[in-house]
Amino acid sequence: MLDWLAMVLLLAGAFFFLAGTVGLLRFPDVYSRLHALAKADNLGLGCVLMGLSLQAESLVTALKLLLVWPLVLAASAGVGFAIARRARALGIQPWRKGEP
Amino acid sequence: MIRIFALRALLFAGLWWILAEGRTDGWPLCVVATAAAMWASTRLWFPAPKPIRLAGLPGFLCYFLWNSIRGGVQVAHMALRGRTSLQPALIELAVTLPPGGARVLMVNALSLMPGTLGVDLHETGLRLHVLDDRLPIEAEVRALEAAITTLFGKQP
Structure with missing residues (x-):
């Protein structure tokens, strides 16, 4: 039962990483790519870590895996904001519907 | 003040324990690491004038978790449909949160919330x-703002 749940979570995590990467490749500008990276990859990472911690050998290993999530979350939210602010300061205009 | 520092030291020692995967034979290193983390925290993490309420934390975490899932699913859907599904814009909104920790949390959390x-x-x-x-x-932003207000407690 736990193994099945872990497998579902790992597959879901892989799917969100894939979707985030597809977004990175297909979205038109720096701002929308940041959306894809921050949101999809964090959800993917959360699923992967949950799946892995279900299969961990001890409680403390599971805690260690789960600890990775808030740390990466804080880093990627902060970095996303910093890149977006810098892009704006450099005068990069966001892509608008109808442009190539 | 003493209480805040004791709590922090306990937090750092706990983090070390998790990183060391529960082993206790390296405890002298744990003492050194905790002391170093305490030093860094006094330089970087001043006792906030308005700390968060621990009682508000579970509610905020549930809100945050649920909306990160919504945000991830939504952006994954848009990525798979391609750029025709996008209609991006830059918008300006007023913030009602007080400056400091609450606003910083808000602008960072927004990157993980839907859209x-x-x-x-x-x-x-x-x-x-x-x-x-x-x-x-705007409704999403106001909901996040309300969740953060609850986390920090009523304004004086």
């Missing part, structure tokens, strides 16, 4: 990039 990305934070307002301006962005 929004914090671009700039200034004295009176907030600039956001949104993936699709047909979505009810």
Whole structure:
């Protein structure tokens, strides 16, 4: 039962990483790519870590895996904001519907 | 004050214990690491004038978790449909949260909430990039603002 749940979570995590990467490749500008990276990859990472911690050998290993999530979350939210602010300061205009 | 530092030391020692995967034979290193983390925290993490309420934490975490799932699913869907599903815009909104920790938390959390990305934070307002301006962005932002207000407790 736990193994099945872990497998579902790992597959879901892989799917969100894939979707985030597809977004990175297909979205038109720096701002929308940041959306894809921050949101999809964090959800993917959360699923992967949950799946892995279900299969961990001890409680403390599971805690260690789960600890990775808030740390990466804080880093990627902060970095996303910093890149977006810098892009704006450099005068990069966001892509608008109808442009190539 | 003593209580805050004792809590922090306990937190850092706990983190070390998790990183060491529960082994206790390296405890002298744990003492050194905790002391170093305490030193860094007094330099970087001043006792906030308005700390968060621990009682508000579970509610905020549930809100945050649920909306990160919504945000991830939504952006994954848009990525698979391609750029025709996008209608991006830059919008300006007023913030009602007090300056400091609450605002910083808000602008960072916005990058993980559905459809929004914090671009700039200034004295009176907030600039956001949104993936699709047909979505009810302002309602989402106000809901996050309310959740953060609850987390920090009623304003004096």
